[in-house]
Amino acid sequence: MTLSFNPILNTDSYKTSHFLQYPPGTTRVFSYVESRGGAYDRTLFFGLQAILKQEFLRPVTQENIAEARELLALHGVPFNEEGWRRLIEKHGGLYPLEIRAAPEGSVIPVGNAMMSVVNTDPEFYWLTSYVETALLRVWYPITVGTISWHVRKTIAEALEKTAGAPADELPFKLHDFGSRGVSSYASAALGGLAHLVSFRGTDTLAGIVAARDFYNEPMAGFSIPAAEHSTITAWGREGECDAYANMVAQFGKPGKVFAVVSDSYDIYAAVDHLWGERLRQLVIDSGATLVVRPDSGDPETIVADTLRILGERFGVDINSKGYKVLRHVRVIQGDGVNPESIRKMLSRIVADGFSAANVAFGMGGALLQRLDRDTQKFAYKASAAEVNGVWRDVYKDPVTDHGKRSKRGLLGLVAGPHYATVPVDGERFQPIGGGVNLLRPVYRNGALLVDETLAEIRARAAAAE
Structure with a gap:
């Protein structure tokens, strides 16, 4: 499915009427973005640069206005045609906004403003709220990046305790398997990219393409040859061992790594007798490292059982911290995997x-x-408005839910x-x-002011640990 992109329509329907709703004399509106709480107490700020490059650097055109006029009339909502025409006349169709944001890769406690938006031309006071829909989608890469960053901390603790070279092991311990499970290619790109702030495996x-396009990273992540169930079961149950032998023949080269899903029939028999005997x-x-993927069953139990059997069959070494490290083989679990x-x-x-290195x-x-x-309870709220030359606080405080109380005033x-x-x-x-x-300031009047590399952002996120 291919949709045409019209910046005027990149909003919620009800926002098209908001230019008629502000008090007379309004000249500026100031809004902010925050995570109000949620599953994690800190969030990894990331993804705004991608959104700005993709959606905020292209000008509004007369063709966009014509399409919006027709569509919104049929849709039943007002259209600020004069306002959009003035945008083209005065600003070449680019947004007279200043967007400020924390440096991407910053790990910020919840409850703090991590981004602000204000119009730079008093004629376009209505624009600050109009772009909320597009800008607040930053919640998605922030939340994915936050999950990945916190999982990194969990894995890092285990590696520090049990691995001989934890820093070398960590970047490839969480692999992104999520592309087929998201709602769109765009989601895969932005979410997959957010994961790559903390890890290299994907x-x-x-996400690799997005890293090139938006964050100047030639190669953000890596993978290895790996089997899926169809490439194993196509050999038939009686040919399971031949399927595995073919994987070794094709990919088992000295110093290489390859993965083989091994639970198509009986994971215990596969690990103990086929791989192990x-x-x-x-x-x-072969000189390669075989990575066995057990998958089916209770993850905690099946991973432990697989490690035990592989240790018995291939042997182990005891590392400098006193933990067992498998020889020639490793394990990857790809089913039922979540932070808990x-x-x-x-x-x-x-x-x-x-060792967690296994x-x-x-x-x-x-x-x-x-x-x-709502995983991190993201909100984009107006907190101040300039009316007749005077800034006033703008906020809400619902008596039925004080957790939705918004901040007030101009914020940094x-x-x-x-x-x-x-x-x-x-x-x-x-x-x-x-x-x-x-x-x-990262964006002002249609221009991108900050263009950071993924390498810079990764370093910032790692330092936050």
């Missing part, structure tokens, strides 16, 4: 005396799809011992009490 090619010497002689099951699997692995995890739906805007973000959201002035948007607003 099967989501769309009939093909054992073939694997060893990863914690449980790692706890069991360590309790059984195995295992990687493939996470799909739980990484890219099993989340929504500062760092000290801790991040804090603070009042800023109405001209330079710098903290009234002194210091520097960490929400730096």
